[in-house]
Amino acid sequence: MPVALRDPALHELILGFLGAGALLAGLVLGGFSALLSFWAGWRNSAVFVQIGRRAFYAATAMTVLAAIVLETALLSHDFSLAYVAEHTDLSTPIALVAAAFYGGQEGSLLYWTLILGLLGSASLIASTALGGRVAAYAAGILASILAFFLFVLAVVASPFDLLSVTPPDGLGLNPILRDGGMLIHPPVVLAGFAAFAIPFAFASAALLAGRSDAEWIRHTRRFALVAWSLQSTGLLLGMWWAYHVLGWGGYWGWDPVENVALMPWLATTAYLHSSQVQEKRGRLRAWNLGLVMLAFLLVVFGTFIVRSGVVPSVHTFAISAIGPWFLGFLFACMVFSAVLLATRARAGASVARRPADPVSREGAFVLQNVLLVGVVAVVFWGTVLPLVSGMLGLERVVGAPYYERAAGPLLAALLALLAVGPLLPWRRAGLPTLRALRWPAGTAAVVLVVLAVAGVRSPAVLLGIPLAAAAAATVFTEYGRALLSKPRSVLVRRRRYGAYLAHLGMLVVAVGIAASQGGQQEKDVTLAPGEQVTVAGYTLTYTGSGQRQFGDHDELIAAMRFGDRTLEPSRAVYAGLGGQALTHVAITTTPLADVYVVLAGMSEDGRASFRVFVNPLVTWIWAGGAVIILGVVLGNVGERAMDAELARRRIPITLPA
Amino acid sequence: MSRRSLAIGAVAVVLGSILMLSLAWGLQHAALSNPPVLGKTAPKLAIQTATGDEVRVWDLQGKPVVLNFWASWCGPCVEEGGVLADGAKAHADVAFVGANNQDTASGFSAFEQRHPHSYPAGPIVTGTYQSYGVAALPATFFINSDGVVVASFTGPLDATTLDHYLALIAS
Numbered sequence: 096m097p098v099a100l101r102d103p104a105l106h107e108l109i110l111g112f113l114g115a116g117a118l119l120a121g122l123v124l125g126g127f128s129a130l131l132s133f134w135a136g137w138r139n140s141a142v143f144v145q146i147g148r149r150a151f152y153a154a155t156a157m158t159v160l161a162a163i164v165l166e167t168a169l170l171s172h173d174f175s176l177a178y179v180a181e182h183t184d185l186s187t188p189i190a191l192v193a194a195a196f197y198g199g200q201e202g203s204l205l206y207w208t209l210i211l212g213l214l215g216s217a218s219l220i221a222s223t224a225l226g227g228r229v230a231a232y233a234a235g236i237l238a239s240i241l242a243f244f245l246f247v248l249a250v251v252a253s254p255f256d257l258l259s260v261t262p263p264d265g266l267g268l269n270p271i272l273r274d275g276g277m278l279i280h281p282p283v284v285l286a287g288f289a290a291f292a293i294p295f296a297f298a299s300a301a302l303l304a305g306r307s308d309a310e311w312i313r314h315t316r317r318f319a320l321v322a323w324s325l326q327s328t329g330l331l332l333g334m335w336w337a338y339h340v341l342g343w344g345g346y347w348g349w350d351p352v353e354n355v356a357l358m359p360w361l362a363t364t365a366y367l368h369s370s371q372v373q374e375k376r377g378r379l380r381a382w383n384l385g386l387v388m389l390a391f392l393l394v395v396f397g398t399f400i401v402r403s404g405v406v407p408s409v410h411t412f413a414i415s416a417i418g419p420w421f422l423g424f425l426f427a428c429m430v431f432s433a434v435l436l437a438t439r440a441r442a443g444a445s446v447a448r449r450p451a452d453p454v455s456r457e458g459a460f461v462l463q464n465v466l467l468v469g470v471v472a473v474v475f476w477g478t479v480l481p482l483v484s485g486m487l488g489l490e491r492v493v494g495a496p497y498y499e500r501a502a503g504p505l506l507a508a509l510l511a512l513l514a515v516g517p518l519l520p521w522r523r524a525g526l527p528t529l530r531a532l533r534w535p536a537g538t539a540a541v542v543l544v545v546l547a548v549a550g551v552r553s554p555a556v557l558l559g560i561p562l563a564a565a566a567a568a569t570v571f572t573e574y575g576r577a578l579l580s581k582p583r584s585v586l587v588r589r590r591r592y593g594a595y596l597a598h599l600g601m602l603v604v605a606v607g608i609a610a611s612q613g614g615q616q617e618k619d620v621t622l623a624p625g626e627q628v629t630v631a632g633y634t635l636t637y638t639g640s641g642q643r644q645f646g647d648h649d650e651l652i653a654a655m656r657f658g659d660r661t662l663e664p665s666r667a668v669y670a671g672l673g674g675q676a677l678t679h680v681a682i683t684t685t686p687l688a689d690v691y692v693v694l695a696g697m698s699e700d701g702r703a704s705f706r707v708f709v710n711p712l713v714t715w716i717w718a719g720g721a722v723i724i725l726g727v728v729l730g731n732v733g734e735r736a737m738d739a740e741l742a743r744r745r746i747p748i749t750l751p752a
Numbered sequence: 753m754s755r756r757s758l759a760i761g762a763v764a765v766v767l768g769s770i771l772m773l774s775l776a777w778g779l780q781h782a783a784l785s786n787p788p789v790l791g792k793t794a795p796k797l798a799i800q801t802a803t804g805d806e807v808r809v810w811d812l813q814g815k816p817v818v819l820n821f822w823a824s825w826c827g828p829c830v831e832e833g834g835v836l837a838d839g840a841k842a843h844a845d846v847a848f849v850g851a852n853n854q855d856t857a858s859g860f861s862a863f864e865q866r867h868p869h870s871y872p873a874g875p876i877v878t879g880t881y882q883s884y885g886v887a888a889l890p891a892t893f894f895i896n897s898d899g900v901v902v903a904s905f906t907g908p909l910d911a912t913t914l915d916h917y918l919a920l921i922a923s
Binding site: 180181258259260261262266399403405416418419422425426429433437479481482483485486 | 859
């Protein structure tokens with residue numbers, strides 16, 4: 096009815112109803128797809144596989160529609176929707192209004208579901224080579240997960256709930272989220288979280304269908320790599336954002352929400368390495384399946400932790416009505432995985448053979464896996480301790496020192512393994528291998544001596560940097576050997592050499608972390624204009640203060656001169672939010688360290704209080720992160736096309752078993 | 753099934769049960785973990801009721817306080833209104849205060865006509881809701897007779913939850 100549509104109130108209601116309707120339709124289609132796909136897998140029916148899959152695509156299409164409706168409502172300031180009123184206001188810049196889509200509980204769940212639907216559809220389209228039954232079961236599991244999320248969205252925490260009275264303006268976005276980081280960090284992390292469901296679905300499907308062979312590994316690895324890359328990027332962006340916005344001089348606080356994002360990443364790092372043992376040597380099948388499932392269970396656990404508010408954290412969402420539903424979902428996923436692994440993994444297990452020599456590539460991968468799972472266990476225990484102890488009436492909480500003491504040695508051992516592992520041959524290492532170790536060992540010794548002579552006494556630096564240097568020597572040895580003998584092999588075996596590049600990036604990150612953890616210096620000072628402060632050899636001069644006005648906030652700026660640069664730390668006051676204040680950090684980067692200045696306060700007489708940090712080598716973390724991603728991309732993009740090309744020319748790309 | 757796999761299974765079931773139990777326990781106690789004011793003296797806040805009286809939270813010391821943040825456009829705030837009214841009636845020794853925020857004057861008075869508060873309620877005239885870390889409505893803070901915030905809860909209260917928190921601030 097065109098007349099009614101022109102009525103603005105009705106027009107707004109239509110958005111709410113359209114969105115809720117799309118979610119409901121998606122839920123029905125998702126449930127339908129799950130039932131049909133499981134049936135198809137059980138009966139091995141090609142027709143039902145097709146229908147089930149198409150129902151999944153249709154459910155995804157409904158999710159896309161709901162997402163478009165929510166974004167439209169946000170951008171048109173439709174405050175009749177509770178979600179829009181609670182997360183935006185008229186003064187919020189438009190890019191952040193758009194980002195409020197994933198800024199709150201309900202919207203971020205919708206975003207999760209959207210990514211799950213899109214990546215799930217892509218994985219199903221790519222799954223035809225796996226054979227009917229695996230693809231059917233995978234579709235069934237993906238559809239079940241999708242249907243669960245759509246159920247929560249449609250029934251428990253709908254972003255399309257309407258307010259009885261439309262307010263003139265909304266509550267606005269939390270000032271801490273009013274930052275460029277808001278535009279990139281949450282969507283990448285949430286997409287990473289959603290992506291872990293795909294390897295899980297295919298691992299479970301392989302077990303259900305009794306098929307866990309090489310083709311399964313290839314398919315699962317590809318999507319595990321997508322999830323891993325998204326999560327790596329998301330973690331780094333989160334660290335970068337925390338460092339630039341929160342103003343405490345650090346980038347990682349062992350906050351429960353950081354921990355739950357780290358754990359699936361660690362488990363998947365383990366899987367990406369151990370899957371090679373299965374690919375090349377046919378071993379560790381059940382273990383690989385277990386790791387993929389563990390990564391997803393950790394994601395569901397993390398989602399529960401973040402969204403129910405059960406542990407104190409800076410990230411938790413406000414309202415916890417969905418907590419019990421996610422707890423139930425976690426329980427169902429745990430039971431499903433455990434039963435599947437207990438009853439089906441043995442069937443696909445490798446035939447008993449002589450165990451591999453402990454000093455071999457296999458041995459290195461197994462040790463690396465044990466260490467990574469160890470780090471997961473440490474982080475997991477620290478995260479659930481407040482709950483387990485709280486249940487017993489003890490109320491224990493652990494902080495950064497626990498994590499550093501417990502995980503530090505494991506991480507150091509992992510660095511050492513990065514130096515040794517790539518040099519070990521498959522099956523058994525002989526004397527030539529030991530000779531190859533002279534380069535990394537020599538490098539570590541030289542770097543250690545140089546650091547000691549330079550007066551470095553921090554254990555983190557003295558342990559971390561020589562080990563990282565040793566591992567870098569290993570990477571360069573491998574590159575050098577390849578380039579000197581067969582330069583083409585770097586291109587032909589790109590997955591391997593891409594992985595080495597990623598190793599190199601990881602080492603650069605490790606050096607940045609060791610140096611900034613071990614070498615950070617800070618000073619609190621109160622200065623009158625013209626006075627100076629010197630921290631770790633860097634001298635800053637306070638030149639004076641000033642006011643500046645922006646659209647949604649006012650800033651009080653205290654200028655500091657540093658060489659020929661001017662640093663402007665400030666305090667922003669958001670009038671629209673009842674005068675909430677936020678610190679804006681000023682950071683300048685020199686080749687060796689970041690100078691990081693926080694304006695702590697300003698008195699009537701013009702004197703200003705500052706907290707000045709000198710953080711050595713923090714930029715190495717961001718640079719190393721970029722190298723990791725570059726390595727993964729160069730090593731894997733177009734890998735399939737390369738395989739086909741090599742197969743055509745009959746060049747073997749894997750070692751004979 | 754071998755003895756070894758039985759043992760592994762048993763350990764897995766025990767650990768899994770402990771995990772699920774502690775997560776469920778966490779869910780029951782979730783709201784205790786919210787904003788930065790917990791355990792600290794309640795930030796200064798005063799409201800003005802429809803009749804023009806000013807109620808200052810910091811002047812209520814000596815009496816436990818239930819401070820509820822609400823708005824006229826907030827559906828769940830209406831939902832919990834009855835629970836809070838019953839609570840105020842049953843606990844005459846506890847001061848209930850309704851802080852109206854992010855609202856318009858007409859919205860507030862229209863709401864008071866439709867669902868009048870049985871205890872002092874009105875727009876904030878001193879202090880801010882941000883000082884309490886309120887990010888979503890409704891949000892309720894439980895302040896003991898020493899003026900310290902003991903607990904907070906975000907979302908609509910039910911009678912059991914309200915009683916649980918009232919017990920925490922009972923003098």
